[in-house]
Amino acid sequence: MEWIDWLLCAGTVMAFGFAFQMLLPPYGWLAGIFVAGLMLFRAKKKRDDLHKKE
Numbered sequence: 001m002e003w004i005d006w007l008l009c010a011g012t013v014m015a016f017g018f019a020f021q022m023l024l025p026p027y028g029w030l031a032g033i034f035v036a037g038l039m040l041f042r043a044k045k046k047r048d049d050l051h052k053k054e
Helices: 003-023 028-053
Strands: none
Touching: 003 028
């Protein structure tokens, strides 16, 4: 992964943490981080699978 990928991952985690904090205080940030991590893991796995097929 390049530095821009890490930057986008950090931004996604922060955005989800903030959004879930607004929806589910006081522990929404934790749920947001978990959901963002799960979604990023699935996206990376899918991207890696697509690169292997090429």
